[in-house]
């Protein structure tokens with residue numbers, strides 16, 4: 001491996017910083033491709049976020065990820081935003097371009113890249129549970145990719161309506177809200193179903209979204225954002241109903257692939273990254 005005086009640095013500004021599987025996943029890709037870059041996890045309290053970005057500039061970092069609670073707050077410390085990050089109002093990946101840090105959002109792009117292994121969302125009808133940060137990122141990218149109709153199913157009407165209004169005002173997709181349902185029946189003409197809520201995430205591993213499982217029709221593609229466990233209750237229910245499925249690892253791996261491409265220009269091997277996560281979550 002070529003050795004500079006100092007390896008190029010990337011990392012995650014997180015809170016708390018413990019047990020971040022992204023570190024293992026990204027470093028596995030760096031090692032596999034012989035890249036002299038490190039990815040380090042930094043615990044950054046909200047009131048020190050500006051200092052952390054200044055530190056990254058001072059040390060010549062080529063980029064960094066941000067997780068909750070920094071995804072919105074980081075924007076004022078950056079020099080500009082990519083198109084979808086600007087529409088979402090959230091950044092999970094900062095990229096150094098020249099002397100500037102530009103904010104991108106790779107969550108939705110990672111989801112899209114994973115989805116495209118099974119289908120192109122153009123002109124499709126999508127049902128998406130959730131209206132939080134992950135749902136905003138996925139909804140915006142699906143709409144930018146040409147999804148025709150997006151039905152948002154969410155517990156709280158307020159957050160759900162905010163996402164519907166965002167999609168209807170900033171994209172060409174037609175979005176509508178369903179709320180207060182106890183057993184949602186997926187319309188027969190829906191082609192893609194997404195769980196973008198945190199339901200099913202460890203330790204609530206048997207948590208199920210408010211869905212009438214009998215309405216999952218073969219031909220429907222079912223995607224879950226839950227990474228731990230990858231075989232979430234929704235994925236298992238959908239497989240049992242004959243649907244094709246995408247687990248949350250596909251999204252997290254592809255957002256990592258896209259982030260490394262932004263930082264280095266290199267297309268890394270997604271398989272190496274996925275196997276690292278599978279070993280962690282086995």
Ligand code: NDP
Pocket residue numbers: 107110129130131132133134135154155156157159160196197198199201225226227248249251252253255
């Ligand atoms: P948010 O807190 O922003 O949003 C959570 C969403 O889940 C909201 O829509 C919320 O509804 C809903 N929700 C949570 N609990 C319940 C419940 N008991 N009943 C009904 N609805 C519920 O979280 P994020 O959007 O940031 O993250 C959501 C999930 O996505 C997390 O599990 C996270 O780990 C995962 N994720 C996965 C990624 C990947 O790469 N695979 C990337 C990013 C996130 P309400 O609005 O009513 O509160």
